[in-house]
Structures are given as C-alpha cells and as structure tokens.
Amino acid sequence: MRFTPTAEKLMPDLTPREELMLLARTLWREGYNDHIAGHITYRQSDDTFLCTPWYLLWSELRAEDIIRIDLDGTVLEGDWPAPLGIPLHLELHKRRQDVVVAMHNHPRYGTIWADAGRVPPCYDQSSAQGGGDLVLVDEYAGAVNNADVARAAVEAMGDADLALLANHGVFVLGRSIRAVHQRAVALEQRCRNAWKVEAIGGGHPLTGPPAELFRQSDGTKFIGFWEAMVRLELRADPSLLDAGR
Numbered sequence: 001m002r003f004t005p006t007a008e009k010l011m012p013d014l015t016p017r018e019e020l021m022l023l024a025r026t027l028w029r030e031g032y033n034d035h036i037a038g039h040i041t042y043r044q045s046d047d048t049f050l051c052t053p054w055y056l057l058w059s060e061l062r063a064e065d066i067i068r069i070d071l072d073g074t075v076l077e078g079d080w081p082a083p084l085g086i087p088l089h090l091e092l093h094k095r096r097q098d099v100v101v102a103m104h105n106h107p108r109y110g111t112i113w114a115d116a117g118r119v120p121p122c123y124d125q126s127s128a129q130g131g132g133d134l135v136l137v138d139e140y141a142g143a144v145n146n147a148d149v150a151r152a153a154v155e156a157m158g159d160a161d162l163a164l165l166a167n168h169g170v171f172v173l174g175r176s177i178r179a180v181h182q183r184a185v186a187l188e189q190r191c192r193n194a195w196k197v198e199a200i201g202g203g204h205p206l207t208g209p210p211a212e213l214f215r216q217s218d219g220t221k222f223i224g225f226w227e228a229m230v231r232l233e234l235r236a237d238p239s240l241l242d243a244g245r
Contacts, residue, residue, distance in 0.1 A: 002238050003231065010227035012234075016042060017063040018241060019177045020050050023103070024058035025240075026181060026229040031107040031188050032058065034169075038105030039083035042177065043093060047071065051089075053080030064243050088144035088171070091154045099173045101180040104144075106169035109191035114164040120194030121205035122214075127190035128206055130183030131217025132161025132174075134190075140167035161219075162187055178226045179219030 003012045014022065020042045032038060036057060042050040052058065053067050067078030071093065073086050089102050113120045119136050122128050137156045144150040144165075153171075157163045162183060163171040170187060174180040197203040206214070234240055 003234060005227070005231060010224060011230045012241060014230075014241075015063065016044065016050055017066040020052065020066050021061045021063045021240070022230050022233055023101075023177050023181055024052050024061050025233050026226075027103070027105070027184055028058040029229075029232075030185050031109070031192075032103075032105040032184065034106040034111075037085075037169075038103075039085055039089065040101065040103045040180075041069075041086075041089040041093065043100045044068075048076060049089070049093065051082060051086065053078065054083045055080060062240065062243065084145040085143065085150075086145075087147045087150035088153060091147065091150045092157075092171075092173070095154055096159075096173070098175065100175045101173070101177055103172045103180050103184055104165075104169060107188045107191075109195055110164065110170040110188055111168070112195065113191050114166055114168060114170065117166050119164065120191050121197075121203075122190050122211065123193055123197050123203050123205055124189075125206070125210075125214065127186055127193055128211065128214035129217070129222055130162075130179070130186035130219045131215055131221075132183055132219065133159075133215065134162040134164070134187070135160040136164045136166065137171075138166045140165070144168075174219050176220060181226050181229065182219045182222055185225075 040052045049069050051067050051069050053065055067080055068076045069082050073082050073090055075082055088104055092102050117138050137153050142149045161173050172180050172184045174183055
C-alpha cells in the first residue's frame with residue numbers, strides 16, 4: 001500500500017492490529033531489538049488484549065501475526081503462542097485500568113541504567129518529550145514469566161508511567177499506541193544521552209518549570225512524530241497494510 005501524506009492526513013487509517021504491528025516495528029528501529037525478547041499488550045474495548053506473539057522478531061511482524069489474549073493469558077485468536085513474560089502485563093492490567101498499552105523490552109541504554117540500578121538524569125527536551133514519571137524497580141527476583149515476580153514488579157512500580165527493571169530491562173505504559181511510542185523513544189534517548197553526557201564529565205539536567213511541563217505530558221503532544229515513523233516503515237515495506245484490505 002502506498003500513501004502520500006498531506007497536511008490534513010499524515011498517515012493512513014490503521015486497524016488496532018496494524019497499530020500494534022507498526023509500534024513494534026518502529027520501536028525495533030529505535031533500539032528495542034533484543035532478538036525475540038519483548039512483548040506489547042493493547043487493551044481492547046471488551047477487555048481482551050491484542051499482543052505481540054512469541055517466536056517472532058518485532059522487525060518481521062505483520063498484522064496477521066498479532067494474537068488476542070484474555071486476562072488469564074489464554075490465546076483467543078491467532079496462530080502463535082503468547083510471550084513467556086506475559087504475566088508482567090497481566091498483573092499490570094489487573095491493577096491499572098488507566099493503562100491501555102504496555103511495552104516491555106531490553107533496549108541497550110535503558111538496560112545499562114537498569115543494570116546499574118540508577119535512574120538517568122534527563123538532559124534535553126527530546127529525552128523528556130514523552131512525559132510521565134520514571135522509577136527504578138530495584139530488586140531482581142527472577143524472570144517475569146513467574147506470576148509472583150511479575151506481581152511484585154508491578155506493585156513496586158506503583159502509579160509510574162515508565163520503569164527501569166533492575167538487572168532486566170524497561171517497562172513503558174500509556175493510554176495509546178502514540179503515547180507508548182513517544183515515551184519509549186524518549187526513554188531510550190534519555191538513557192543514551194545521559195550515558196554520553198556523564199562520559200564527558202557531566203552536564204546540567206533539565207530542572208524547574210520546563211522539566212515539570214515535560215513531565216506532565218501524556219505522551220501524545222508531539223503530533224507528526226508517530227505518523228512520520230509509520231510512514232518510514234510503510235515506505236520500507238509498502239505491503240504491510242495489504243492483508244485483508
């Protein structure tokens with residue numbers, strides 16, 4: 001499918017499965033690419049969840065690969081199994097009705113800070129663009145395919161929007177696909193830029209009213225960014241939206 005953007009329409013209309021597939025593929029380009037690790041859930045109006053499947057790279061996903069699961073993790077639709085770490089999402093969604101989309105992966109720089117057990121300073125506006133509160137869940141008790149471990153991580157996260165899971169990776173939450181895309185991109189930029197700033201001796205983190213303004217964002221204010229990344233993916237493979245249309 002080929003699409004030409006206009007000022008009034010920046011990307012084609014997408015189904016929920018296409019949104020989720022494109023979120024995974026665009027985040028792969030941003031460094032969320034730890035092989036077959038990682039999973040995303042997308043709450044639907046009937047309280048089932050679209051989910052990225054186990055076994056497939058995010059870079060090879062197509063809309064028809066997306067599965068639908070219930071709150072127990074049972075696959076209701078689709079040809080692939082649910083990811084092993086899906087208990088993290090199930091425990092989160094049981095406790096947080098405000099969360100529509102949840103994404104977990106092990107990006108390079110976010111995982112470095114999680115391994116160090118430190119929350120990186122935010123040094124620039126691109127690193128702050130997604131808004132929300134970032135916390136460190138600083139105890140690693142095992143893989144999140146264990147429901148008890150997953151539950152403990154979710155409880156430790158509280159009401160935060162983003163988390164570094166010590167010795168593990170990151171967890172990014174939002175009310176929409178757009179919000180999680182923006183927050184995930186900004187989080188990895190924050191972690192990467194903080195690493196480099198500290199490597200040259202440190203800098204001056206964002207503080208005061210500007211920092212608070214960014215923090216209060218719901219991740220949806222940078223209109224045009226998500227759309228541009230969708231178009232990039234569709235230019236790379238114009239057939240991505242062909243199935244079932």
